[in-house]
Amino acid sequence: MAVLPVLAYPNPFLRKAAKRVEQFDDELRRLVADMEETMAAEEGLGLAATQIGSDLQLLILDPYAFEGDAGRGKPNVVVINPEIVWQSEEKILAEEGCLSFPGVYIPVERPKRVRIRALDANGQPHELEGEGLGARAILHEIDHLKGVVMVDHVSHLVRTRALKKHQRNQLTAKSEERETVPAARPGFRPKR
Numbered sequence: 152m153a154v155l156p157v158l159a160y161p162n163p164f165l166r167k168a169a170k171r172v173e174q175f176d177d178e179l180r181r182l183v184a185d186m187e188e189t190m191a192a193e194e195g196l197g198l199a200a201t202q203i204g205s206d207l208q209l210l211i212l213d214p215y216a217f218e219g220d221a222g223r224g225k226p227n228v229v230v231i232n233p234e235i236v237w238q239s240e241e242k243i244l245a246e247e248g249c250l251s252f253p254g255v256y257i258p259v260e261r262p263k264r265v266r267i268r269a270l271d272a273n274g275q276p277h278e279l280e281g282e283g284l285g286a287r288a289i290l291h292e293i294d295h296l297k298g299v300v301m302v303d304h305v306s307h308l309v310r311t312r313a314l315k316k317h318q319r320n321q322l323t324a325k326s327e328e329r330e331t332v333p334a335a336r337p338g339f340r341p342k343r
């Protein structure tokens with residue numbers, strides 16, 4: 152298993168629409184395992200395959216999103232080829248984050264409840280219902296499979312502010328990387 156790099160906005164891959172999974176084989180299950188390790192390392196509640204550079208309709212969700220503390224330690228929910236069966240007309244406005252916009256949180260309006268149909272990593276069908284945070288997590292990750300990101304759901308003003316903050320965060324992360332990477336890279340000799 153491996154922790155994979157998560158693509159940050161505006162990586163063009165994040166705008167790609169994913170294609171249906173047809174092969175439920177060891178390769179797919181390895182990808183799921185890598186995504187699980189990546190989501191845990193990044194402390195995310197959900198991760199879509201799009202975010203790690205795969206174009207498959209695959210996402211994983213932490214059971215915490217559905218059960219809160221009772222979900223801790225339970226296996227992640229694997230969602231493949233999802234279809235939205237139903238969503239409530241009632242909506243909720245709440246803060247949302249995304250591993251492709253680390254450190255950025257914006258209020259996004261989402262249906263309060265949603266029900267989806269999907270397949271698991273063995274190709275077995277299952278239905279999943281989410282309310283509040285659960286519905287938000289499901290819809291946020293399904294968006295990723297369509298090339299949609301959270302800033303697409305907000306006003307021009309909120310979007311502009313969020314993108315500015317994101318850009319600043321990315322620059323800070325890059326300069327921190329520059330400071331730490333040379334020492335860690337074998338064979339690299341700093342200029343004296």
Ligand code: NI
Pocket residue numbers: 248249250251291295
């Ligand atoms: Ni996201």
